[in-house]
Amino acid sequence: MLEEDLDNCLAAMLKLNRMAPLVEDIRAFAARVRSEQEPAMVELGMRLFHNKSLSASQDASCSSCHHPAIGCGGDDLSMPVGINAIDTALLGPGRSDGVNEVPIVPRNSQAICNASLWSRGLFWDNRVSLSPDGVLRTDSRDVTNNTVNAVGPGSLALLIAQAHFPVTAPPEMGDITDFGYDDSVDENFTSYREDILAASLDTAAWGALFTSAFGDPEINFSRIAQAIAAYEAVQIFIDNPFFEYVEGNLEVLNAEEKRGAITFMSRDAGCTFCHKGAFFTSEALMAANYPQIGIGTDASGSGADLGERGLWGLEPSVRLLC
Ligand code: HEC
Ligand code: HEC
Known part of the structure; x- marks a missing residue:
């Protein structure tokens, strides 16, 4: 042509x-999504997202596999390495657990930026999903209920529900049964999230941040998930030359x-x-x-x-x- x-x-x-x-x-x-997030909530979410305290083995954070500066919230690896990294501070190429030639996390970690734009589902198999009429579905009734009780089927419901799962995924953030936790009485891991994980965040260190975000210092897992979701939600990157072209600037593409x-x-x-x-x-x-x-x-x-x-x-x- x-x-x-x-x-x-x-x-x-x-x-x-x-x-x-x-x-x-x-x-x-x-x-709209950006304007709806309160700065104090985003700040709390950012600190939680980058903090290894949410890992049962205290050695992996969400950002171990989803760093905003790497691949728009990914890790630049085909398969991520969560727990037991030789160098827990090393992200991206070179990160290894030194044991497994094939990493034990089964799938590629998705980029987090623009995750709030998904309207139907999260994860490669959409196992956290929203039906067209706004019904949230997850693998765990407790997580679904926890999310719906916190925000209804609101715009961040998918991200809030999703944030419950990495903390109980053994290869990602640690096997909670290794720490004497009896999962036979709590197969949805609800009391692990609430009584062990949320309770392990020190009120002296975190209370003020929770108060700024929620009005009082109570720490529970739905609040943790809401804050993480708010932090993920503001990471929207859609400014690009193609959109500018569509909007009428014909010079911007070669x-x-x-x-x-x-x-x-x-x-x-x-x-x-x-x-x-x-x-x-x-x-x-x-x-x-x-x-x-x-x-x-x-x-x-x-x-x-x-x-x-x-x-x-x-x-x-x-x-x-x-
Ligand atoms: C060990 C690496 C690892 C860690 C740590 C980790 N993730 Fe992930 N994340 C993944 C992988 C792998 C997937 C895809 C899993 C699948 O589809 O089964 C994923 C998927 C996601 C998605 C879905 C994105 C989409 O577009 O569908 C979100 C959101 C997410 N993770 C947030 C988090 C949060 C929040 C944390 C911390 C609480 C976290 N992740 C910790 C590896 C990780
Ligand atoms: C049958 C559906 C289908 C068609 C047709 C298709 N893709 Fe894809 N594409 C996918 C899926 C599903 C993924 C993500 C899942 C994966 O990587 O396994 C993907 C991922 C991608 C990615 C990576 C995106 C990212 O965020 O990492 C690029 C780039 C891409 N496709 C380009 C193309 C181009 C260019 C064409 C046409 C020549 C094409 N695709 C045709 C389904 C398709």
Whole structure:
């Protein structure tokens, strides 16, 4: 295609994809989510997110695998290393537990930035999910109830529910049964989160921060999860040259980039079949046809790590791309 035709062609593609109103929507959503978070809550959440006290083994924090400065809240590793790192302060390439050639965490850690833009589910298999009519689902009724009691099905419900799980995932933040905790009487780990973990945060050190965020110094796990969610929610990065182009600044992309955008949206490449709209996703579960790296969680051994959920329930329209 001639260079002088690129803008017209791209304009037609953008129209077909309704890109202008979708960019407007995503900007409005981001502005609302950012403005709704109180600075004191974000501050508390930031301190909790980067603190190893939430780990049973006291050696991993959320940021061990999701550092804002690495890959937009990831870790730049195919498979993360949580507990037992040789150097607990080393993040990203080189981080190792020295024992396992194949890391014991089964999946790649997702980037945290823009996580508040997901409306249907979190985790690779959407096992924390919101139905279109706003019903929250998780693996644990206690977590679901705890979240709904705290915020209802509000906009941060997914993040708040999600934040309950890493602290009880043995390879991520430690095996709580190693510390004499009897999980046979508390299979949802609720009393571990409340009576051991939340109680272990020293009121002298944390009380003032909880008071600034919640009005009183009580420390419980739903508050911990709410604060972490608020911190994650403000990490929205959507300013980019493509959006500026969509908004009318035709100079901001070069010819190669315009060709790339056209190809991306063309039927032949088919990228927008799955990477739709201004968030570039249909939010559906899709098994891509490449081999699984890492131990995965898929008992069927299909090589497409959708866990249990990909195959039933949430996403009946799963397609294998073969
Ligand atoms: C050992 C590394 C590790 C640690 C520590 C860890 N995570 Fe994760 N995180 C992961 C992995 C791996 C996934 C994907 C898991 C899956 O899909 O089964 C994930 C997924 C997530 C997601 C979902 C993102 C999305 O787009 O769906 C959020 C949010 C998240 N983690 C937040 C946290 C928080 C909050 C903490 C601390 C309480 C934490 N993580 C601790 C590795 C880690
Ligand atoms: C059948 C659905 C599907 C199609 C078609 C598809 N993708 Fe993807 N793509 C995915 C899924 C699912 C993921 C994330 C999961 C994963 O990495 O396993 C992904 C991830 C990506 C990522 C990594 C994003 C990130 O945040 O790390 C890029 C880049 C990407 N795709 C580009 C493309 C391009 C370019 C095309 C067209 C040539 C394309 N995709 C077509 C489903 C698809």
